[in-house]
Amino acid sequence: MEPITTFRASPVAGVTVVDFVRHEDVRGSFQRLWCAREFAAGGLSQGVVQVSLSHTLRRGTLRGLHFQLPPSREAKLVQCVRGHIYDVAVDLRPGSETFLRHCGLELSESVGRALFIPPGCGHGFLTLSDDCSIVYMMSDFFDANLSSGVRWDDPALNVQWPEQPLEILERDAGYPDIEISQLDVFSGY
Helix, strand or coil, X not given: CCCCEEEEECCCCCCEEXXXXXXXXXXXXXXXXXXXXXXXXXXXXXXXXXXXXXXXXXXXXXXXXXXXXXXXXXXXXXXXXXXXXXXXXXXXXXXXXXXXXXXXXXXXXXXXXXXXXXXXXXXXXXECCCCEEXXXXXXXXXXXXXXXXXXXXXXXXXXXXCCCCCEECHHHHCCCCCCXXXXXXXXXX
């Protein structure tokens, strides 16, 4: 039997590109988005405790770069199920060999691909089409009191967004540049 899901490393330690096999027939298609056995075999053993859907209306909207502060150990599996986005994960773990590096890739409804983002990494995306829906599967419950972020265009991160954002929520635009000393909270990740 052919594999249902494949996993490959990204340039950021622990950030994994997940490709789903899409089965198609005259009715349409089917793909499995989560299987605890397959993900554990692929080295991603975090469970899922919460699933969220983000819908963005306009092309050029940037969301992020967000993360949950400790004691949260939130990992995310992010998949675009409608539209087309540029998805970014940034390593904020001071002890990591890829500290402050990022991984960016396009996700779309036509490609069965997701990005697994481990705890201690920031996440954001830019919509490359109108009417985008993104599914988040998370390993920890969202806590608004632990929600934080860094500026999407912080020079220390050097993220090469494919387009200039047209719309950014004031909160996201107002996140500060990274202060390395403040990231010590992720040292044990």
